[in-house]
Amino acid sequence: MSTVLVGYGSIEGQTRKISRRVAQKVEAMGHQAVLYDLSEKHDDAEWPNPDAVIIGAPIHEHHFPAAVKRYLKAHSDRLKELPGMFLSVSLGAMSDDEGDKADLRKLCQDFAKSVHWASIEVHQIPGALRYTEYNFFKRFILQQIMRAAGGPTDTHQDYEFTKWDELDDIVEGFVKRELDEKAVA
Template identity: 35%
Template sequence: MASILVLYGTGEGQTATVADRIATVLADRGHDAETVDATEWPGGRDVDAFDAVLVGASVHGGTHQPAVREFVAANREALRARPTAFFQVSLSAAVDDPERQAIAAQNVTDFLAAADWHPDRVGVFGGALRYTEYGFLMRLVMQRIAKRATGDTDTSRDYEYTDWDEVEAFAADFAAVVEELVDDVPTGK
């Protein structure tokens, strides 16, 4: 069994939900997966206590959460020394529009280049619109963005675009990488 840190940054909660699903898949394969919000990562903890690290972030306006950027920068050498993965959650990844999907992919490329980090696996997943949780101004802004992106502008309800089969396949693929690279790790189920 490997110990795997699943650290995430989230703006509206969907990235946390994705991180939890990933941790469940890893646990189902016999690994000890711990999910931690990047804003709650204690400075006294050591990444070296984990056999592998999976980092996730949502992207808003082309920018990922500062806490995630800071975590990767502060732990760059430790990340290079073990199996790692990165996943991004965004509205751009949710639509069947090559231009918007290219934007999502470019956000990942820019993040990883700025971080000087080369994870073993990268996943890009559709996010969610949480109209019922937004304040008035945010609801209007997101409705305007959604009108161009998804067409889902009914603010009386929420929309989820995450492909859970894709998330689970990504988690299983990363588990296989960990199982191959880390000593004393059982073969996945």
């Protein structure tokens, strides 16, 4: 049995939900998942000595949370030695536009470089729109963005775009490739 560190930062809650699902999938495959909210302080003595790491972070105003960046930078020496996967959570992940896709790839590459983890495997995960939980300002901004993108604009309800089965498949592929097959080899 291997240990997977499932670290995340989440501002509105969707990346937390996604990371919990990731941890459940890892455990369903017979491994141990250690779920870390990277915005909380973690004592180095608690380091779970993982065999692999899966990090989830949402895009807000074209940036990933500073707390995730800080954590990854502080632990980059250890992390870059491990098989790793980065789950970038956003609404842009739903777009079929090649320009939008290229922008997302560039944002993720720049982020990975900035935390000295240039070789990490990256996946784009569609997040959620929680209109009913946003304050007036956020609701207005997100509605404008959705109007321009042809997305939902009814602010009386929330929308979850995460494709849970696809997420399970991504995690399953990673765990098989990086842990199960390497253990056999």
